[in-house]
Amino acid sequence: MRTVRAAVVNAVRDAVRVEPLSLREPRADEVLVRLGASGVCHSDLHVITGDLPMPLPAVLGHEGAGVVEEVGAAVRRVKVGDHVVLSWVPYCGSCWYCESGHTHLCEMGYVKSLAAEVFTRDGGAVGQLAGVGSMAEFTVVPESGCIPIDADIPLDSACLVGCGVMTGVGAVINTARVEPGQSVAVFGAGGVGLNVVQGAALAGAHPIIAVDLNERKLGLARAFGATHVVNGGAGDAVAALQELTGGRGVDVSFEVIGSPDVILQAFLGTRRGGKTVVVGVAPATAMVSLPGFLLPLAEKSLVGSLYGSADMARDVPRLIALYRAGKLKLDELVTRRFALNEVGEAFAALQAGDVARGVITF
Numbered sequence: 453m454r455t456v457r458a459a460v461v462n463a464v465r466d467a468v469r470v471e472p473l474s475l476r477e478p479r480a481d482e483v484l485v486r487l488g489a490s491g492v493c494h495s496d497l498h499v500i501t502g503d504l505p506m507p508l509p510a511v512l513g514h515e516g517a518g519v520v521e522e523v524g525a526a527v528r529r530v531k532v533g534d535h536v537v538l539s540w541v542p543y544c545g546s547c548w549y550c551e552s553g554h555t556h557l558c559e560m561g562y563v564k565s566l567a568a569e570v571f572t573r574d575g576g577a578v579g580q581l582a583g584v585g586s587m588a589e590f591t592v593v594p595e596s597g598c599i600p601i602d603a604d605i606p607l608d609s610a611c612l613v614g615c616g617v618m619t620g621v622g623a624v625i626n627t628a629r630v631e632p633g634q635s636v637a638v639f640g641a642g643g644v645g646l647n648v649v650q651g652a653a654l655a656g657a658h659p660i661i662a663v664d665l666n667e668r669k670l671g672l673a674r675a676f677g678a679t680h681v682v683n684g685g686a687g688d689a690v691a692a693l694q695e696l697t698g699g700r701g702v703d704v705s706f707e708v709i710g711s712p713d714v715i716l717q718a719f720l721g722t723r724r725g726g727k728t729v730v731v732g733v734a735p736a737t738a739m740v741s742l743p744g745f746l747l748p749l750a751e752k753s754l755v756g757s758l759y760g761s762a763d764m765a766r767d768v769p770r771l772i773a774l775y776r777a778g779k780l781k782l783d784e785l786v787t788r789r790f791a792l793n794e795v796g797e798a799f800a801a802l803q804a805g806d807v808a809r810g811v812i813t814f
C-alpha cells in the first residue's frame with residue numbers, strides 16, 4: 453500500500469479535487485506505473501458532467517504514459533523500468549471478441565477493471581476512469597493495459613497515443629480504411645478531430661475538409677493536413693462539402709463531437725454509397741435521428757468507431773514509429789502543460805476550446 457495524490461471526481465458536477473488516496477500493490481497479472489504524463493480528454497470532462505456515466509468517486513485520466521515501477525509475478529510483456537503507454541481497453545485475451553482479434557471490443561476487461569479496486573480512501577473504493585486512472589502519481593493496471601515504447605520518446609507526447617491520437621488516426625486507417633484519393637470531411641477539429649485530419653493525410657486522402665465553429669481550431673486543422681476548412685457557423689456545411697466534391701458529398705465523413713445534429717450533417721454530407729463514421733461520444737441519453745430512406749436508397753452506411761478499432765499492441769508501436777519518422781505530429785498537439793494541482797485550470801482550458809491538448813505532467 454502506498455499513498456498517492458490523485459485527481460478525484462466525487463460526484464457529478466463536483467469540482468475535481470486532488471486528494472491523497474491509498475494505492476494497493478499489483479496482483480499477479482498487474483503492473484504498477486509511475487505516471488509521467490496524462491492528457492486531458494473530453495471523456496474525462498463527460499464523466500464530471502455525468503454525460504458519460506460511471507460509478508463515483510473515481511480517479512480521472514485515461515490517456516496516460518509512464519514508467520513501470522513494479523510488476524506482478526505473472527507479468528511477461530513489460531518489466532520494471534519500461535516506458536509504457538496506457539490503454540483504456542485492457543483486454544482479457546479469452547472472450548469471443550479477443551479470440552476473434554477484436555481486443556478493443558473485449559467484454560471482460562472493463563468489467564474486471566471495475567472490480568479491481570486499486571484506489572481506496574478511508575477503506576472505501578475509489579474507481580479509476582476506464583480502468584486507467586492516470587491523473588495520479590501512480591496507478592495499477594492490468595498487463596494488457598500497458599504497451600512498452602522506447603525510452604527516448606517524451607512521455608507528454610506519447611501519452612496522447614493512449615487515447616486521442618489512436619482514436620482519431622485509428623478511425624481513419626482501421627475503422628474506415630480510407631484509401632488514397634478518397635475525399636474526407638471531419639466535423640470537429642478538437643483534440644481527436646485533429647488526429648482524424650492527420651490520419652486522413654497519412655492515408656493519402658484528398659480533399660480533407662475540416663468543419664468547426666472555431667477559427668483557431670480550423671487554423672490548427674490546416675496545420676495537421678486539412679486542405680479545406682469550413683466554418684459551420686458561417687453557412688451550410690453540407691452545401692460546402694457538396695461544392696468541394698462535384699456536388700456528390702464526401703466519400704467518408706467523420707463526426708468527432710458527439711452531437712446528434714452534427715451526426716445528421718455528417719450523414720447528409722456523405723455521398724451516395726459513402727460512409728459516415730461516428731467517433732464523437734454523444735450523451736448517454738441522446739438519440740440520433742436520420743432520414744431512414746437514405747440508408748438503402750443512397751446506400752449510405754453509418755458506423756461507429758471505438759478507440760480507432762485499435763489493436764493496441766500492434767498499433768501503439770506503429771504510431772510511435774510514424775512519430776519518430778516525422779510523419780505523425782504529437783508534440784504539436786500539446787498546447788499547454790499543467791501540474792496535477794492545476795487540474796481545475798486544465799479542464800477550464802479544455803471547455804473554453806483553448807487547447808488542442810492540455811497535458812498534466814508529473
Ligand SMILES: [Zn+2]
Binds near residue numbers: 615
Ligand atoms: Zn479520451
Ligand SMILES: [Zn+2]
Binds near residue numbers: 544
Ligand atoms: Zn476479452
